[in-house]
Amino acid sequence: MFKSITLGQYYQTDSILHRLDPRVKLSATLLYIVALFVVNSFPGYLFAGIFLVCMIRLSHVPFSYMVRGMKAILFLLLLTMTFNLFLTPGEPLVQFWKLTITREGLSTAIMMAVRLSFLVIGSSLMTLTTTPTQLTDAMEAMMNPFKRIHMPVHEIAMMMSIALRFIPILMEETDKIMKAQMARGADFDSKNLMKKIQSMIPLLVPLFVSAFRRANDLAMAMEARCYRGGEGRTKMKPLVYQGRDRIAYVILFAFFAACIAFRATSHMVPFPLGALS
Amino acid sequence: MSLTIEDISFTYETGTAMQVTALDHISAEIPDNQFIGLIGHTGSGKSTLVQMLNGLLKPTSGRILYKGADIHADNFDRKNLRAKVGLVFQYPEHQLFEADVISDVMFGPKNLGLSQEECQRRAHAALRSVGMDKKFYEKSPFDLSGGEKRRVAIAGVLAMHPEILILDEPTAGLDPRGRDEILGLISEMKNRMNMTIILVSHSMDDVAEYVDRIMVMNRSHLVYDDTPARVFTHYRELEEMGLSAPQVTYIMQYLKEQGLPVSTEIFTLEEAAAEILAHRRELHV
Ligand SMILES: Nc1ncnc2c1ncn2[C@@H]1O[C@H](COP(=O)(O)OP(=O)(O)OP(=O)(O)O)[C@@H](O)[C@H]1O
Ligand SMILES: [Mg+2]
Secondary structure: OOOOOOOOOOOOOOOOOHHOOOOHHHHHHHHHHHHHHHHHOOOHHHHHHHHHHHHHHHHHHHHHHHHHHHHHHHHHHHHHHHHHHHHHOOOOOEEEEOOOEEEHHHHHHHHHHHHHHHHHHHHHHHHHHHOOOHHHHHHHHHHHHHHHOEEEOHHHOOOOOOOOHHHHHHHHHHHHHHHHHHOOOOOOOOOOOHHHHHHHHHHHHHHHHHHHHHHHHHHHHHOOOOOOOOOOOOOOOOOOOOHHHHHHHHHHHHHHHHHHHHHHHOOOOOOOOOOOO | OOEEEEEEEEEEEOOOOOEEEEEEEEEEEEOOEEEEEEEEOOOOOHHHHHHHHHOOOOOOOOEEOOOEEEEEOOOOOHHHHHHHEEEEEEHHHHOOOOOOHHHHHHHHHOOOOOHHHHHHHHHHHHHHHOOOOOOHHHOOHOOOOOHHHHHHHHHHHHHHOOOOEEEEEEOOOOHHHHHHHHHHHHHHHHHHOOOOOEEEEOOOOHOOOOOOOOEEEEEEEEEEEEEEHHHHHHHHHHHOOOOOHHHHHHHHHHHHOOOOOOOOOOOOHHHHHHHHOOOOOHHOH
């Protein structure tokens, strides 16, 4: 029942994107997000969209997985669109009751929707092709310069990787406890809000107990293996850039440069809607 | 006929790379008042199968009938079914949540909408039948030992008065003494309460002594479904599945191969001793 959440979940398969260095993928995602705010014209978004579709094809992850991540933000998406649609001042297009849709409003709404969707799909693409462990490795490596200013980079990365590791475990546990309580007649789909809150107690208490037990076991196991923080710690699989990673960086910067070029040559109206009026 | 399993299959995470077929075209009948052992190697689909029986999981194909009615029909009362088919999960002690033992056991009956007195009466009876003393009733379930917690969890399902009681690996993680206690308890309950019990395990030694019927699962298939004696004649095939016949069966088999005409349909130490003693004469020649 929790398996439908894909945002932040890894999809196991073999593809060039899966084999890419996680640092490349992390930088690519950040750069892509920035690029989405750099471009501001229809051709620019088309270009960013084509780039995204190519990456999805390269990743061998079924497209339906990307769309499932979208479900989580559907509400936010609709809300943003509605506000932009009705509240942007400008040249009126359609008018009914007290609401006015302006040309600028329609144009901004579409632009926001496109940006937000690309942003979410782009970041799910990274998490779908990168294991949480690889991701935190990449973060640790990329935050390394901050060690100079005494930022506990290793500790932050370790905490993140543990937290990420525990998400699927706790989800599985939730599923199990829910089933066990349902076998005792518990009702989790009650429509009544009060009852719904009450029905959470038999789920949450065992879940917390189990989370603390696991945390305790893990701490013990780490101590038993003499873990004492990042000082002088080496890695079994250190991150090393390969040829393909360098090529990926080149493609990435070319993409970003193209986005800047689109920006420089565009007019300010993102979607030319002249045909509509 | 209480439960009928009609050609069910089940797949986890259909349509993804992690797709697993956990059950593959399984059919069986679960009659009243029978003690059944469900055996299989790790990952063979035992837990998945038992979750089908009380409607927690819905088969991808096939049907499950309770007294002739399809349990996934729209108008079927699945909550009532869960009272009739009691399921004790693997490591059931992880589901305890109340402040004291007695309230935890009363959780099931309360969900059935029974009165406070009736819930209490049932909880007391259930705790008594799992051998938990009155002095535990007010204790926090989190302060009990592992074996005691498990008994309380079993009582929590018993208090719903199921017709069929399913126990998923009730001996997992217990020491030999705790194991014998739980198994003894279950077989005693079976005799006293006339219910059908399905005991899930991956050890033949656990179930051989007690059960009337053994169902063997292997890689999501139901491969044998017969009396213990007849299932154990396949001990070579069982070994290939990572299972084995009870240890005494091997001894009897060996003795027979060595020329002692003993019966090989023997699964308990006592029977084995008696059988060997009965052939004492031949032993000396
Ligand atoms: N929630 C789940 N999601 C995905 N796959 C699952 C899930 N639960 C079980 N499986 C898979 O289904 C198969 C059967 O699992 P099941 O739990 O029924 O086995 P089992 O016979 O009970 O094993 P064990 O003796 O270890 O308890 C296994 O291959 C398992 O990996
Ligand atoms: Mg199991």
